[in-house]
Amino acid sequence: MEAFFFWLFGLGAVLSAFFVVFPPFPNARAPIHSAISMVVCFFFLASIYALLSAHLLAILQVLVYAGAIMVLFIFVIMLLNIEQDEKEEIQIKFMKVVGGALAFSTTFGIVTRLRDPDFLAPISAQLVQELQDPTQYGNLKEIGRLLFNRYLLPFELTSILLLVAIIGAVIVAKRDPRVTWLPEGVKQQTARQRHGKTVLDSSENAVQAEAPTSAGDHH
Amino acid sequence: MTIGLTHYLVLAAVLFGIGSLGVMVRRNAIVVFMCIELMLNAVNLTFIAFSRFRGEMNGHVIAFFVMAVAAAEAAVGLAIILNLFRTRKSLNVDEANLMRH
Amino acid sequence: MEITFQASDLWGILPVLILMVFASVAALMEVFAKPDTSRSFIAGFSVVGCLLALATSYWQWKGIDGAFQVPLFGKMLVMDAFSTFFNMIFIIGAMLASLLGARYLREHNADFGEYYALVLFSAAGMGLMVQSRDLIVLFINLEIMSMAIYVLSGFVRKNRRGAEAALKYFLMGSVASAVLLYGVALLYGGTGSTDLVAMREAFNADKALGDSIIVKLGMVFLVGGMAFKVALAPFHLWTPDVYDGAPSPVTAFMAAGVKAAGFAVLIRLFTVTFGYDALEFGAEGKGWVGLFYALAVATMFAGNLAAIPQVNVKRMLAYSSVAHAGYLVVGIIVGAFGDLSNQETAGTVIGGNGAVLYYLLTYAFSTFLVLGAISLFGKDGEEFVHLSDFAGMGFKRPFVGLALTLGLLSLAGIPPMGGFFAKFYLFREAMSLQKPELMWLTLIAIVNSMIALYYYLRVIVFLYMKEPTREVPVFESKGAVAVLCIALAAVLVLGLFPDTYVEMARRSLESLALR
Amino acid sequence: MDLQIAAQAEGSGIPWLSLVTLLPLFGALLVTTVPRAHEGLLKGLALGWSLLVFGLSLGIYFNFKKDSADFQLVETHEWIKSIGVRYALGVDGISLFLVMLSTFLTPIILLGSWTAIEKRVKEFLICFLVLETAMIGALVSLDIFLFYIFWELMLIPMYLLIGVWGGSNRIAATVKFFLMTAVGSLLMLVAIFYLYFKRPEGSPPSFLLSDYIGLSLTSTEQNWLFAAFALAFAIKVPMVPFHTWLPRAHTEAPTAGSVVLAGVLLKMGTYGFVRFAMPLFPEAVTVATPYIAGLATFGIVYGALLALAQNDVKKLVAYSSVSHLGFVMLGLASLSVAGVQGGMLQMLNHGISTGALFLLVGVIYERRHTRQIADFGGITQVMPWFAVMFMVVTLSSIGLPGTNGFVGEFLVFVGAFTAKGDFDLRWHVAVAATGVILGAFYMLWMFQRVMFGPLKNEKNKQLKDMNLREWVVMLPLIAAIFIMGIKPQFMLERMEPSVKKFIEQVQTQKSVAAKSGSGGTGASGGVTATRTTAPRPTVLKTTLAPAAVKDDHAGHGHAPGEGH
Known part of the structure; x- marks a missing residue:
């Protein structure tokens, strides 16, 4: 079954x-x-x-x-x-082939090793086929117990991780009025407008505004 | 035929392999990211399989943490992808060659 | 099951806690700050936090007996001289990155307080990562660190390259995490635990286990994952794009902090856990030496050869940082020829890995010196980092030029900079065993240092010997000047009076011996 | 072994060597504080400072005891305990005059390039003062680590001197200079590591030179290590296959750079041979002597021939450097007291005469902005005093009796001719002698083409003769040329004990190696030594350097005994 x-x-x-x-x-x-x-x-x-x-x-x-x-x-x-912004059917790139082959062969290697009977030999003594108490295994209570005793610290740290992720996601994705993602020409225009605005708004950025550099002249 | 630890491990390895294959082959950032999630799931399966056959539950807790990490990664990752798409209108990783001019 | 969480354990992670509290408050400050005003005060706040954390760290350092570990939180973490040493590096890194950030972000129209929060969180993650005694805690901390850095590398959203860098780093980093985690899973399967000490005990109890495929496979994946983080060849391909695309202060923080954290973890893993003698390599040494040997040689050459044709200074530095990772692996290899629990050969482990610690310390300051200077070149989301952008800057901005020059010389390993002594000490340790394979490795490393001279020099050529071809915006920044002064002083002190710091590095390693 | 040094650490209480070494560095720091606008003040400050350093270096000279072969005015302090590095300084007869030369040339160069350096004066002065510290430091270090630091430190200011203030192709030249020398020194670093771990088991960590002399090494080890050291030094000298950077560096460098390069930096290579490479690996020296002597001789002739073919005065002088340093190396390879002393003297001579030549070339270059021989002719008519100066220096460079060049070359020849080593250098002497003749030829030919003949070029007609500043620059050099040429005893007698000790170190250890039966080379050395006693330098005995010859004689007496 x-x-x-x-x-x-x-x-x-x-x-x-x-x-x-x-x-x-x-x-x-x-x-x-x-x-x-x-x-x-x-x-x-x-x-x-x-x-x-x-x-x-x-x-x-x-x-x-x-x-x-x-x-x-x-x-x-x-x-x-x-x-469909990918034209993958045509673009068979060298690196892709190599990468694919690499991934495939690595997987193949690992699978062969795993199927090798020797693989689990050193730990075979510790393995159990049948659980001693199936009702007590894998349920919420047991995991909760582990989580709030032995794994309390990582649990707390996960909260920090999520906090960092939230801050990160917010800063990355929030639409900032000062930043535009418009085509080059429009971008320059807005940049200039912004400079003008900065002079009015805050005095400390005045120096920066006095030297008008266009955002796109490097490319 | 009894299903042993090896079966689960091989299944996990195959999933991990498919995930890494996708990372290597696909160029759409979102798909690549999905493949990474697949790899993480393969890892989870390994943890749970070992845990089951060792008759303990540490692996379950670890898998739980991995899920949490995956969720966090998803939040940040998708935000980054969103941001990039807004700047570039494309998600092809290979097109990220602005830096080589 | 008894509760393993004690309030007193918090003392052991006090510096990290301070960082986290300051980070959270910094994030809140951003929320409540008046829009369209300078966020420099958050930088100041963050620096204060770092100083406080640094003081606490130093206080911990003073209090720790050299060879002593304090297990915390039910053996999930430890506090020892080793972690404290690294904590100090991370905190200094965060402080310098905050100082550099204040003006930089304003110039690039990305003046958000989250920057400081993320820098501090990331430093906290690094600190906890080095303190971890359990692989799963290590993994979560690694993610805290990485997650913050992913975001930071795309922080200047006006810079499209930054957005790409963030994506690339994120994807590559996540793959690395998955690979590393797979290794952890296999090791967990092999030993039934994720606790480093318990794993070591399992290996010691059963030599066959230590030699088994499952453990080796797990180890290879673990190393592979970490190799991504510290950019060892062939897992270094993300480095140039990310280092180049990320804002310079973040690049410096990445090169100094993430690399140090990665190596710290490698050292802890390989001295504490994989201290057993598995495969023979050159009649002595541990089984994983061969793996590291190949990694070291490949990394050194991959980094240095790829750096030669670069005309983008940040890309060049990225490749050079790959090369430096290669030199660092040499130290870990040396450490593999000894065993910390063995009185006779413990000296080898302490020597080799101590040299790595010293190297990381000087490397951190040298990078901040170089990238701190570079971060001043740019405006409005664009950094001017082409070689020709530096033409004549040595005379136009003498102090910045001097700092950049001395930083590059330190990276190149020219006396009397710290980089020289770090290399000297590392190679000395490698030669000290008088084993042919290590001598060859040293020779390869020295040949690589020669190659590296070329591309470091080229920047200096542009700084002092070429005439500028176009107007490059360079801004003034008190914070950056402070960073450059601190880093310059540190690099010189590390080069001329290294004793105290060598002793610190050695003492840190001694603490790994006990559990 | 550091007891030997510590025992001598008595002294007057004034740390002369530290003062002389580190003062220029403080001078550089002082210069940084002066605003860029006050150019005169900057220059004056640097000049005054370097004169002060020279004055202090006289203190070294007068406190130097001439009868002692040991290091004097020694200062030792613990520095980096973890690896046993010490701050150990000291001078002996070998380094004393090179230190003096450095301090002597620095103010001259600064004054000489008073007007030649027009841009970035402040940086120039800083570079120069740092360079002075590095040069002196390398000469007085008794600790290999310390030496290495100063040795490498020398590179950076020199790199900038050529690269920033040099001619049109300066960048390629300076990069080549830096890379070649740095690569050499990294190989030396490997050898230093190796040596470090070859010290006896259990000895405390140390980098003191004295702890490294007489280590027991196998022949193969000696040869390889010697090769590593020798390569680093040979590049710096430069010996012939490694000389390619020198002409380019010289031609592109500003006058000041050329003078300091020729005057002091090249000597670091030969000094390295005497101080490190040869005493550390005496056995390898036996093997290497033929090659060194051969390359040196080849260099003498090759440099001379190339010089002959040059149209550019500065390039000509640069190639003559290759030739002259060949003499130095030949003298060192002879391992006889006269030869080594001659080599030492030749280093100083070359520093003075070639330095003076470069300065003179600089004088005319400043007026005409060309160095092509073809652009000149008949300069005597417009610049008589300049011509006189040039003549004196040219003759000194050729080695006319009465000038310094003569003494050095002659001693080298005598030493090499009577060399009692394992290897017969008489053929080398014969070939090298043609180098002297060629040298006279190309120098005089150049002189003739530049100074005599009709004053054809219109632009040369308005040339002004030397001004007061240039006189002040040249006179000390001219004085030095004659003093060293007529009365070299004051140098020779101070060098002699140290040179003897040096030869003893190389020879005795060689014979020890021979006795312990580590190969046939040492034994055959003894036999050769007895054979080459025949020609006795009677001329020299009466006229020039009695001390040297006396010792040579004594050396012969010893030689057969050593073989057994």
Whole structure:
């Protein structure tokens, strides 16, 4: 039974992962297709977590990954309205071939090593096929216990990480009235306008405004 | 046929490989980023598989942290991508050759 | 399960806590500040925070017994001389980056207080990363550090190259994180723990485990991930674009801080955890030496040869920083020939890695000297970093020119700059074992130093010997002058009176011996 | 071993060497404080400061005990304890006059380029004073690490001197100069490391030169290490295959740069041989002597021939430097008291005469902005005093008896001819003698073409003769030429003990190596030594340097004994 589900979910995951990289329809390589495949892949992975008795993580996988993160991705994709701006079919670049070959051979190497029976030999004594108490494994209570004892510090640090990420995301993405992303000519104009404005607004930037340099003269 | 640790590890390795292949081959920043997420998921699977067959749950907690990190990365990463798109109207990583003029 | 969190543990991370508090307040200050006013006061605030953290760090340093570690938070972190030493580097880096930032950001129309918050957070992440005793804590801290740096490298949004740099660094860095994490996963599978000391005990208990494929594979991935962060060849390809595109103060902070943090982690990993003798290499040394040997040679050549044709000074510096990473690996290799827990050979570990610490210290100041000077060249989101932009600057702006020159000479390893003594000390340690393979490595490193002379000199040629071809905007900045003065003094002191600092570096390493 | 030095650390209490070494650096700092606008003040300050340094260096001279072969006026302080570096300074007969030469030439050069340097005067003066510190420091360091620091420090100001104030192709020239010398010194650094770890087990870390002399090294090690040291020094000398940077550097450098390059910097190479390369690896010296002597001889002739072909006065003088330094190296290779003393003297002579030549070339270049021989002719008619000066210096450079050049060359020949080493240098002497003749030829020919003949070129007709400043610059040099030519004893007697000690170091250790049976070379050395006793330099005995000959004689007595 386990075997059947493993193969089902496993092959599904691999296939959908593959579709992330190479979407099945040659004319539809827009990121949205990759994103959909990705969501499918996450569902398969969640099922595999469930096979591994990691029930909480299976739920989190769906909620956080398939739910939150992928929605964010899809949101950005839709927001940017990215069309097929890649002409990958034609551009088979040398580096790409090398990189692909490298990734493939590395994976192949790892898989061969993993399938080697010696691979798990040194730790085989520590492995358990059957869980001692399946009801106590992988549920919210046990993980919560670990999280707030042994892993309390990393848990707190994660909050710092999220804080940094928020600050970062805000500063990167916030639309600043002072910065424009318009074509060159318009940009210069606005830059000049801004200089004029700065002189009026704040006296300390006056020196800077007195030396009008156009933003684009370097290129 | 019993499904052992090796099966899960190989599955994870294959997913990791597909992810890295995508990073190498695809040039759309968002797709590359998705492939990175795929790699992280493969890692999570490895953690959980080891954890399951060692009969302990440290790996689960670690996978939980990895998810949190992935979420943070998504926030920053997508913001960066958004910003770049607004400046350049393209997401092709190869086109980032402004610096080589 | 008992609660492992004690209030007293907070003393052990006090400098980092100070940084975090100041960072949060700096972010808040930005929110509540009046729009369209200078944010220099946040820079000042951030410098105060750094000074406070530095003082605390120094106080910790004074209080620590050399060979002593304090486990914190249920053995998730430690506080020892090693981490304190690095903490000081990071804090100084953050301070200098803040000082440089104030005027720079105004000139480039990106005067936002978040800069200081991110710099401080990133320094805090670095500090905690070096203090980590558990791989997963290390990973989270690595992410805190990286996340802040990703954003910082695209901070000047007017600069399109900055946006690209941020994206490139972000993608590459995330791949590196994933690779590193895969390594952690395999090591966790092999040993059943992510605690460095527990892992080492597992290896010691079972030699076969230490020699097994699973551990080696994990180690290779771990090294691969870290190699990305410290830009070792062949994982260095992101460096030129990112170093060039990022604002110069951030580039300096990256080169000084991230590199130091990366090497600190490598040293801690490889002296504490992988101290076992696995594969034979040259009849002695650890199994991973061969891997590092290849990395070192490849990195030195890749960096130096690629730096030669560069006409963009920041790209050149990026490649040179790759080369410096190569020299640093030499020190780690030397350390591999000893064992900290063994009285007889502990000296080798302390010597080799001590040289790395000293090198990192001088490298941090030299980079700030060079990039601090370079950061003054530019305006409105564009930095003027082509070689020809520096023509005649040695006379037009004598102090900036002098600082740039001395910084480059320090990087090139010309006495009496700190860079010379750092290299000297490193190569001395490498030669001290009198092993042919290490002598060859030293010789390769010295040949590389010769190659490097060429491209460092070329900047000086432009500074003093060419006539300017176009008008280059160079702004005045008191903060930058302060940075240059501090860095200049430090580089000279490190070159002429290195004793105290060599002793500090050695003492830091001694603290890794116990657990 | 540092006891040997520490024992001598008595003395008058005035740290003469530190003063002379570090004062120029403080002078440079002082110059930075003067505003750029006050050009006269800047120049005056630098000149006065360098005169002060020269005055203090006289203190070294007068406190120097002439009978001692050891280092004198020694100062030692702990410096970098972690690797055993000491701040150890001292002079002996070998370095004393080179230090004097540096302090003597610096004010002359500063005065000489008073008007030649028009732009960036302040930076020029700073560079120059830093350079002076580096030169003196390298000469008086007794610690290899300290020496290396000063050695490298020399490069930077020189690099800037050529690159900033030089001629049209200055950048290529200065980069080549820097890279070649720096590459050489990095190889030396490798060798220093190697030596450092060859000291006996358990000895405290040290970089003192005295701790390195007499280390037990295998022949192969000696040869390789000697090669590394010798390469660094040979590039600096420059010996022939490595000389390519010199003519370019000389022609592109401003007058001041040329003078200091010829006057002092090149001597660092030969000095390095005497102080480091040869005493450290006596066994390798035996192997290397034929090559060194051969290259030196080749350099003498090759430099002379190239000089002959030059149309540019400065280039001519530059190639003559290659030739002259060949004499120095030949003298050193002879390993006889007379030869080494001659070589030492020749270093000083070359510093004075070539320095003077470059200054004179500078004088005329300032007036005409050309250095092509073809542009001149008949200069005697408009600049008689200049011509007289030029004549004196030319003759000194050729080695006319009565001028300094003669003494040095003659001693080198005598020394090389009577060399009692393992290697017969008589053929080299014969070939080198043609170099002297060629030297006389190209110098006089150049002199004739520039000074005599009809005054054809219109532009030359308005040339003014030397002004007061130029007189003041030249007179000390002319005086030095004659003093050293007529009464060299005051130098020779101070050099002699140290030179003897140097030869002893090289020879005895060689014979020790021979005794311990580490190869046939040492043993055959003894045999050769007995063979070459025949020609006795009677002329020299009575006329020039009695001390030197006496010693030479004594040396012969010893030689057979050493072989057994």
